[in-house]
Amino acid sequence: MRSYGQYCSIARALDVVGDRWTLLIVRELLLRGPCRFTDLRNGLPGIAPNLLSTRLKELEAAGLITREDAPPPVATVLYELSETGRAVEPVLKALGLWGMRFMAEERPDDTFQARWLAYASEWFTVDADPDAPPAVIQLVAAGEAAVVELRGGQVHTRLGRAADPDIVLDGPPRAVLGLLGGLVDLDRAVELGLSVTGRVDLLRRLRPVAPN
Incomplete structure (x- = not known):
């Protein structure tokens, strides 16, 4: 995870969630709850599997998500937001509300769910x-x-x-x-x-x- 190298809370926050796709991963976990890797891929059209793996590892290292094995008979790993990760929700809401002003135009290649x-x-x-x-x-x-x-x-x-x-x-x-x-x-x-x-x-x- 790259750092801005600044002793500033905004910079520190962006160190954690400022990379491409990171906040959208948090969005999906907020909306879906505990997710399999394939669930996240389906909710993030366009993300490469290796990049998703990298971002999940970074979020886990930063303490925003946890991972655990699903109970039998399902043999898979579930990703879930930690308390620190869930604390990003009001930030996403504020960012989404601010972003509504840029929604007047729909690009031809935009996906929608x-x-x-x-x-x-x-x-x-x-x-x-x-x-x-x-x-x-x-x-x-x-x-x-x-x-x-x-x-x-x-x-x-x-x-x-x-x-x-x-x-x-x-x-x-x-x-x-x-x-x-x-x-x-x-x-x-x-x-x-x-x-x-x-x-x-x-x-x-x-x-x-x-x-x-």
């Missing part, structure tokens, strides 16, 4: 009407599905499809995430390919977190 849709909905939106009855919003972006549940003033998400959602938003990631993140309004999202079915009024209830 349902977990990224789910965490963005839970981390970067709020229920603006906490006293309203529970509601279910189905999100589908590039074929990846996630469910948003509004109840008790909280936003909860899970992967998959709801049996009877109140509203369905289906379209390219740029349109779905752009609408949820406040980057585009509903009319523009529809122009970008978003299909909306159901209670459109719920979009006024699910509001983006104000960026810092």
Whole structure:
């Protein structure tokens, strides 16, 4: 692990998590919980196996992750965030919220996964009407599905499809995430390919977190 060689807490933090792919590995472990090596590879399209191995060893040496053998009959190693690793979560949330301003354009070679849709909905939106009855919003972006549940003033998400959602938003990631993140309004999202079915009024209830 390379070092900036500076007696500064920001530099020291970047010594640990500043290399390419490192924070995305932490993201996957936050979203998935204990993971096999193959799970992490699937969640990190484009990473070379040898580089993933190197980054995992570095994170383990820095005390951010632990590894242990899965219980029988599964013969594999599971990687999990340590307490120090889990402490990175608010940093990732703040970084992700700051990064939303760069999401206006979707590059042709960008990959997309349902977990990224789910965490963005839970981390970067709020229920603006906490006293309203529970509601279910189905999100589908590039074929990846996630469910948003509004109840008790909280936003909860899970992967998959709801049996009877109140509203369905289906379209390219740029349109779905752009609408949820406040980057585009509903009319523009529809122009970008978003299909909306159901209670459109719920979009006024699910509001983006104000960026810092």
